[in-house]
Amino acid sequence: MAEVSTETRDRVRGLVRHVLATVPTQGAEPPVVDSSPEHVVVNSIQAKLSREWDRDESAKSLITEDDLRGLDEGSRVRISATAKFTALAEDIVRDRKLELIRKQPRAAVTKVRSVALGCDHGGFSVKEHLKGYLTGMGLNVRDFGTNSEDAVDYPDFAHAVARSVSGKQVDIGIIVDGAGIGSAMTANKIPGVRAAACYSVALAKNSREHNGANVLTIGSGQNSLKEIEAIVDAFIATDISEERHKKRVGKIDSIDRSYRS
Numbered sequence: 001m002a003e004v005s006t007e008t009r010d011r012v013r014g015l016v017r018h019v020l021a022t023v024p025t026q027g028a029e030p031p032v033v034d035s036s037p038e039h040v041v042v043n044s045i046q047a048k049l050s051r052e053w054d055r056d057e058s059a060k061s062l063i064t065e066d067d068l069r070g071l072d073e074g075s076r077v078r079i080s081a082t083a084k085f086t087a088l089a090e091d092i093v094r095d096r097k098l099e100l101i102r103k104q105p106r107a108a109v110t111k112v113r114s115v116a117l118g119c120d121h122g123g124f125s126v127k128e129h130l131k132g133y134l135t136g137m138g139l140n141v142r143d144f145g146t147n148s149e150d151a152v153d154y155p156d157f158a159h160a161v162a163r164s165v166s167g168k169q170v171d172i173g174i175i176v177d178g179a180g181i182g183s184a185m186t187a188n189k190i191p192g193v194r195a196a197a198c199y200s201v202a203l204a205k206n207s208r209e210h211n212g213a214n215v216l217t218i219g220s221g222q223n224s225l226k227e228i229e230a231i232v233d234a235f236i237a238t239d240i241s242e243e244r245h246k247k248r249v250g251k252i253d254s255i256d257r258s259y260r261s
Helices: 006-022 043-052 087-095 123-137 154-166 179-186 201-209 225-234 245-260
Strands: 076-079 097-103 112-121 140-143 171-177 195-198 217-218
Touching: 087 201, 097 225, 112 123, 123 140, 123 171, 123 225, 154 171, 154 179, 154 217, 171 179, 171 225, 179 195, 179 217, 201 225, 217 245
Parallel strands: 076 097, 112 140, 112 171, 171 217, 195 217
Antiparallel strands: none
């Protein structure tokens, strides 16, 4: 039989020592495992801590006690820059030590100072939101209704807004119904009114810059609330300026007058 070399024997002995070292001896205690709980922030709590406010009421010009119900002590409430409170609401703010965060007016320059608002039942919630949104910008807002979600006829309210614009009582008008088309048709029957149904920022800018629109009609079922805000922003921040556009708008008005005489 061949002799085993010294080098091979040394490798075998080293392997055996390694195996024996890894085998636990009888009665040895198991290794200690750290079972202390990790510090975990529950997702809902983490989300709450990351929010700037607990409730957003910035679309409202008047805060009532109903708007503040259910808030915990020390909660943060976002409100418009010019919001007012009922007496009971002021009591809740004081008793629960609520923190009021006033929405800062937009820096964007507006070309108007006053707005007539109107809607039918389908546009009521959007109209209410826009009322606070525009008031928060410092604009003077006249609300011609409707004042609930009870079914009404959109021509009545479109007519009221258009008359206010025609009579120079306000700078522009904004009307909200389901599609925005019927209100535009109604408003355009009033002398001096150029109403445009706009579903995008580009259309809102074009209607003002090229066509001198003074009434914006919106379809509450056609755009999201954020899109509607952007459309309104574009409409109030744009104005007709170039003479070639003014000349063409003058022809629109001339055609209108020729059929009314």
